[in-house]
Amino acid sequence: MAAVGGRPGGTFAGAAGLGFTSALIMGPCVTAPLAGALLYIAQTGDTALGAAALFSLGLGQGVPLLLLGAFGSRALPRAGRWMQVVNRIFGFIFLGMAAWLAGRVVPPAAGLAIWSGVLAGVFLGALDRPESGAAPTARLRQAAGVATLLAAALMGVGVASGGDDPLRPLAGLRLGAPRHDSEKAVAFTTIRSVPELEEELARTDRPAMIYFTAEWCVSCRSIERRVWPDPGVQAALSEMQVLAADLTTFDADSQALLDRLRSVGPPTMIFLDAEGREQKETRLIGEPGPADVVASARAVQ
Known part of the structure; x- marks a missing residue:
């Protein structure tokens, strides 16, 4: 050696x-x-x-x-001024990742407040006085900083107005506009245990969809924004029994519910036909699109 x-x-x-x-x-x-x-x-x-x-x-x-x-x-490349730019870029990425992970365990409004603080803390020199003869890249960086600072301000306003979505921070200011959430778009029946699941399935002989969700599930919030408000999805699910298996407070009943349906966690959509059998290749895991939900729903009807 x-x-x-x-x-x-x-x-x-x-x-x-x-x-x-x-x-x-x-x-x-x-x-x-x-x-x-x-x-x-x-x-x-x-x-x-x-x-x-x-x-x-x-x-x-x-x-x-x-x-x-x-x-x-x-x-290895030699150190220089370019390393300062690299440090800022990776610092922004690390802080953004921390805010994204924190958003899984804190209330939605608190998650939006975290995003606001992260963006405001890394505004890329938006308030710096530009030097005479500055390179175009420096001016582009400052322009990006101004845009980032504006995004942070919008998220801060969103927190104050009751918003909880970093992608739509000002949704709470739309007075009278309908909320695109699962309760408004699709009439879910919430279950939290295996006995509740069996009781609800025994009430009707219609096909059913069981949707595993939780308040701490970030992907579930994306589904609530993109999938449930879709008219095609609502039409496909209108003739089905739709159950929301809430795993927000994870306990022994939640684990039994996962084991009963052989699921690993949210977001998962399981489609059963009128006889209570799951059809092949209809289960959806992750963030499916509206077309995927419609196809799975049609396959069990």
Whole structure:
């Protein structure tokens, strides 16, 4: 081993320590694609393609580390003023990701307030005095900062007016306008346990849709904005029994409900025919479009 950490005289123990800590850092980043590849192998049984995918994943992760280990700092770009721009960009991304994750566990209005604070805190020099002869990129950055600061102000107004959606912060100011939420667009019956599910299904012999949702589910709010207000979706579900399995307060009953319908969590839509059987390829997981919901609903009617 010629060098460890850029200094001559490194040891195998030092190299092993660096490798161990690198694995700790890279492990969480690799978990998602690794789980996806293993799930694909388990579902399809295509071991050849699965082995090739795992080999490509390991190659893509390992080659950059080998190159950096072989060439050290010579393989990295030199630091300069451009790094300040990179730091700001990644700082904005990290703060935005933190606000997005926080929006899953805090009330919607609080999530909008967080977005307002994040955007206001990274306004990219919107209030800086432009230097004479500034480069076009600097002026573009300042223009982006002004737009960001304006977006933060709109979100702040949205919080004060009762808004809860970062994409539509001023929706609360539309006096008299109908709210596009699940209660207004589709007449859901809320259930929270297996006995409630069986009781509701026994009330009628119509086809049914069970929609797993929760207040902390960000994707569910997107579905409420894009899917349920759609006229085609409302027409397709008008002849069906529509149940909303509320998992907001997750407890033993919620877990039993998930196990009963073999679901992993919200958002999930399960379509049952008039005899209570789920048809193949009708289950929708994630954020489907209106056309997907209509197709699944028509398949069980």
